[in-house]
Amino acid sequence: MSSAPELRNLAIVAHVDHGKTTLVDSMLRFAGVFGTRETQQERVMDSNDQERERGITIFAKQASVRWQHYKINIVDTPGHADFGGEVERGLHIVDGVLLLVDAAEGPLPQTRYVLSKALAKRLPVVVVINKVDRSDSRPEEVLVEIEHLFMDLLGDHGDLDHLDFPVVSCIARDGKSVSGIGMPGEGDDLTALFEAIVKTIPAPSGDDAAPLQALVNNLDASEYLGRLAVGRVQQGTMRKNEIVALLGAEPAAGVPGGILKRKLGTLLNFDGLKRVDVDELVAGELFVIAGFPEIEIGDTIADAINPVALERLLVDEPVLAMTFGVNTAPTAGKDGKYLTSRHLRERLEKEILGNVSIRLRDTDSPDIIEVAGRGELQLAVLIEAMRREGYELQVSQPEVITKMVDGHRHEPYEELTVDVPDEYVGVVTQAVAPRKGSMTDMRPGDTNRTILRFDCPSRGLLGLRGELLTQTRGTALMHQRHAGFVPWVGDLPKRLGGAMISDRAGVATGYALDGLQSRGQFFIDPSEEVYEGMVIGENARNDEMLLNVTKEKAKNNIRTHSHDDAVKLPPKREMTLEAAIEFIEADELVEVTPKNVRVRKRLLKEEDRRRTKRPQ
Numbered sequence: 001m002s003s004a005p006e007l008r009n010l011a012i013v014a015h016v017d018h019g020k021t022t023l024v025d026s027m028l029r030f031a032g033v034f035g036t037r038e039t040q041q042e043r044v045m046d047s048n049d050q051e052r053e054r055g056i057t058i059f060a061k062q063a064s065v066r067w068q069h070y071k072i073n074i075v076d077t078p079g080h081a082d083f084g085g086e087v088e089r090g091l092h093i094v095d096g097v098l099l100l101v102d103a104a105e106g107p108l109p110q111t112r113y114v115l116s117k118a119l120a121k122r123l124p125v126v127v128v129i130n131k132v133d134r135s136d137s138r139p140e141e142v143l144v145e146i147e148h149l150f151m152d153l154l155g156d157h158g159d160l161d162h163l164d165f166p167v168v169s170c171i172a173r174d175g176k177s178v179s180g181i182g183m184p185g186e187g188d189d190l191t192a193l194f195e196a197i198v199k200t201i202p203a204p205s206g207d208d209a210a211p212l213q214a215l216v217n218n219l220d221a222s223e224y225l226g227r228l229a230v231g232r233v234q235q236g237t238m239r240k241n242e243i244v245a246l247l248g249a250e251p252a253a254g255v256p257g258g259i260l261k262r263k264l265g266t267l268l269n270f271d272g273l274k275r276v277d278v279d280e281l282v283a284g285e286l287f288v289i290a291g292f293p294e295i296e297i298g299d300t301i302a303d304a305i306n307p308v309a310l311e312r313l314l315v316d317e318p319v320l321a322m323t324f325g326v327n328t329a330p331t332a333g334k335d336g337k338y339l340t341s342r343h344l345r346e347r348l349e350k351e352i353l354g355n356v357s358i359r360l361r362d363t364d365s366p367d368i369i370e371v372a373g374r375g376e377l378q379l380a381v382l383i384e385a386m387r388r389e390g391y392e393l394q395v396s397q398p399e400v401i402t403k404m405v406d407g408h409r410h411e412p413y414e415e416l417t418v419d420v421p422d423e424y425v426g427v428v429t430q431a432v433a434p435r436k437g438s439m440t441d442m443r444p445g446d447t448n449r450t451i452l453r454f455d456c457p458s459r460g461l462l463g464l465r466g467e468l469l470t471q472t473r474g475t476a477l478m479h480q481r482h483a484g485f486v487p488w489v490g491d492l493p494k495r496l497g498g499a500m501i502s503d504r505a506g507v508a509t510g511y512a513l514d515g516l517q518s519r520g521q522f523f524i525d526p527s528e529e530v531y532e533g534m535v536i537g538e539n540a541r542n543d544e545m546l547l548n549v550t551k552e553k554a555k556n557n558i559r560t561h562s563h564d565d566a567v568k569l570p571p572k573r574e575m576t577l578e579a580a581i582e583f584i585e586a587d588e589l590v591e592v593t594p595k596n597v598r599v600r601k602r603l604l605k606e607e608d609r610r611r612t613k614r615p616q
Contacts, residue, residue, distance in 0.1 A: 009232070031066055073285075107149045127146055129143065129168070212302055327339065415455060417454075508536070531604070
């Protein structure tokens with residue numbers, strides 16, 4: 001059996017913002033990963049720019065700590081439902097999970113999702129109740145809710161042994177923990193947490209002497225080494241400079257037997273936050289290798305003499321799709337450096353190599369590609385990454401992916417949780433009801449706040465976040481998770497206001513905007529460049545309106561009072577990428593460049609739009 005009984009592999013899973021990455025920081029600090037003179041960066045595992053800006057984990061990452069005579073490999077996973085594919089991949093290479101739950105908020109939609117995936121794989125669970133020092137902490141009640149969640153899920157996943165889970169109360173920010181329900185004291189550290197981990201999470205069970213089998217669950221890149229494959233040695237021993245076989249989804253073209261064989265020139269292992277060169281890795285260890293530019297997620301690195309493939313990774317299917325196309329606006333080419341369909345296709349094909357929850361599909365136009373994913377946020381993160389890399393593109397309104405069940409069309413639906421101040425409960429229910437959402441639960445939350453739960457079609461949630469933030473003055477907290485499919489619910493309401501559209505190209509003037517501000521809310525400021533067919537605001541009424549925002553005040557020799565020249569405009573509505581994607585209708589697109597996000601009509605000329613509306 002394995003010669004590494006002191007090894008433990010675990011994933012930390014939780015709902016978004018319950019403290020996963022902060023806990024990893026404290027575990028690394030407690031284990032002495034950071035030197036005494038080394039300045040520790042907060043949320044050190046969130047290394048991506050977007051992760052730091054958004055305050056969420058987007059990509060699963062690995063690190064390791066040493067405690068007593070144990071080495072513990074840690075996989076930090078995202079907490080947002082849109083990045084569930086990262087969670088599923090992380091669970092393929094671990095032997096147990098730390099389920100982190102906020103001591104005040106309790107289990108939320110993503111808590112159910114990640115726990116169901118862990119139980120389906122029969123992984124043992126250590127429950128960590130975090131933030132027990134909050135003024136509104138209620139750990140005893142939260143533990144009861146966690147037990148109920150386990151009971152709900154055991155019908156479909158796991159067995160009764162999972163109910164015998166250890167509980168650790170924790171203050172991740174301060175690096176303190178205590179067994180059971182309680183408040184860590186002055187002398188407490190993370191010893192109780194580490195004791196629960198090594199007692200509950202089993203050592204890897206692979207056989208070091210068996211033929212090599214290693215599963216690739218992630219990809220990375222190095223400026224010097226090229227494509228890197230990350231994964232776990234399931235059986236056997238992986239040795240540097242030894243010939244190994246790559247078993248992909250399809251046989252390797254032009255290779256005898258369809259199996260690519262190559263010397264393993266680079267072999268790395270995790271040590272703290274670093275990757276270090278090693279000569280060999282036994283069953284159960286995590287690896288990083290280079291030298292296989294053809295490698296993809298789900299492939300097996302196998303023994304060259306007796307190559308046997310492992311079962312490939314399977315993740316949940318996408319539920320939303322939108323089209324990515326070449327930027328055809330008059331402003332195309334002014335901001336970005338990647339403008340053609342070839343650039344666009346190459347970038348998206350590169351994305352799906354490392355993101356198994358993204359799907360691509362060709363459309364009738366070679367310049368447009370359909371991209372399917374788990375949700376709006378996942379697709380918005382991809383678009384934001386591309387614009388930062390210098391791409392110009394235009395994207396469509398997200399649409400749900402339907403499927404036929406017993407001859408009837410079904411659409412995805414979500415479990416929606418909204419946490420709002422008590423005075424806005426009526427506002428939320430009135431906003432969700434027309435979108436065919438049905439309330440399933442209502443309970444008190446923090447002081448003067450209420451938590452509402454709904455079942456709602458995924459279509460009904462498009463644009464809801466922005467609407468709720470506006471109507472609740474930014475106080476609503478909204479979470480959702482995919483919960484299955486329901487029969488098609490019919491038509492849903494569209495946005496309330498129509499589009500205000502520029503009827504010509506030019507530069508917007510304060511004089512024109514001042515005279516038109518009573519018509520609706522603008523997305524532009526004076527001196528911004530506009531073009532024909534660009535959506536420049538939202539009408540106060542539900543019909544479209546063509547406007548000339550480039551008009552200048554006539555110059556004559558008639559003296560005017562000073563108050564005639566004063567232009568006082570309200571602030572424009574800031575169109576972020578997510579806000580623009582939520583706002584647009586089916587006949588509109590979002591133009592995305594490295595410097596600008598604009599909303600436009602698919603057909604820029606008014607006569608073209610009228611022609612399509614005429615009865616044929």
